[in-house]
Amino acid sequence: MTPEEAVQRQSTMTSERGPSTGDPTLRRRIEPWEFYISYDPKELCKETCLLYEIKWGMSWKIWRSSGKNTTNHVEINFIEKFTSERHFHLSVSCSITWFLSWSPCWECSQAIREFLSQHPGVTLVIYVARLFQHMDQQNRQGLRDLVNSGVTIQMMTVSEYYHCWRNFVNYPPGEEAHWPRHPPLWLMLYALELHCIILGLPPCLKISRRRQNRLTFFRLHLQNCHYQMIPRHILLATGLIQPSVTWR
Numbered sequence: 001m002t003p004e005e006a007v008q009r010q011s012t013m014t015s016e017r018g019p020s021t022g023d024p025t026l027r028r029r030i031e032p033w034e035f036y037i038s039y040d041p042k043e044l045c046k047e048t049c050l051l052y053e054i055k056w057g058m059s060w061k062i063w064r065s066s067g068k069n070t071t072n073h074v075e076i077n078f079i080e081k082f083t084s085e086r087h088f089h090l091s092v093s094c095s096i097t098w099f100l101s102w103s104p105c106w107e108c109s110q111a112i113r114e115f116l117s118q119h120p121g122v123t124l125v126i127y128v129a130r131l132f133q134h135m136d137q138q139n140r141q142g143l144r145d146l147v148n149s150g151v152t153i154q155m156m157t158v159s160e161y162y163h164c165w166r167n168f169v170n171y172p173p174g175e176e177a178h179w180p181r182h183p184p185l186w187l188m189l190y191a192l193e194l195h196c197i198i199l200g201l202p203p204c205l206k207i208s209r210r211r212q213n214r215l216t217f218f219r220l221h222l223q224n225c226h227y228q229m230i231p232r233h234i235l236l237a238t239g240l241i242q243p244s245v246t247w248r
């Protein structure tokens with residue numbers, strides 16, 4: 001093989017490789033199937049997956065890793081790992097972003113608030129793919145308490161799916177643009193329900209567990225009592241009302 005051929009071969013190999021070639025944190029990436037199943041809003045997957053980013057002070061460097069449930073919920077595991085491994089001055093600021101496949105249960109919400117109250121320099125943003133037992137009043141209150149403690153909670157949108165795919169998934173070569181596209185309506189229905197939770201309104205989304213052809217069916221219950229309290233742009237975004245329709 002001539003040196004030119006070697007260079008040619010090397011460049012071909014590089015372009016054929018996956019995204020994470022040369023990535024020192026390859027071990028933290030999860031496999032594509034795992035990402036599909038864990039974060040599909042249509043799947044009521046049993047396991048919870050956490051993908052997270054940590055940024056310290058003014059540094060641009062982002063530390064990324066992932067976690068799962070063990071005997072503890074994944075949120076508790078994160079807090080235990082973080083507090084046991086990191087000894088930092090409480091005045092140092094730290095931004096944490098979580099991409100959770102399920103929203104935190106009320107017990108985890110409580111633990112998160114305790115953790116944040118002990119670490120005032122830490123800010124937490126949580127993106128979730130699904131709402132965990134969202135009809136349960138304690139879980140709803142838990143999420144509200146988190147928001148009231150300064151935690152930002154949002155449903156994952158297309159851009160978070162893309163971000164996670166690029167940064168946390170060991171996607172096959174040439175598949176950078178092939179992140180999972182979930183039906184926008186499903187993402188919006190969850191966003192609508194999260195809005196109701198934060199506003200202290202009754203549930204408007206009912207998830208029936210009827211499964212057919214491997215699909216889980218969602219049923220939406222909009223209730224008159226709080227229909228009018230949901231901001232119009234959110235209803236418009238879900239397609240539940242038409243732009244021309246006026247209602248009061």
Ligand SMILES: [Zn+2]
Pocket residue numbers: 073075104105106107108109
């Ligand atoms: Zn939990």
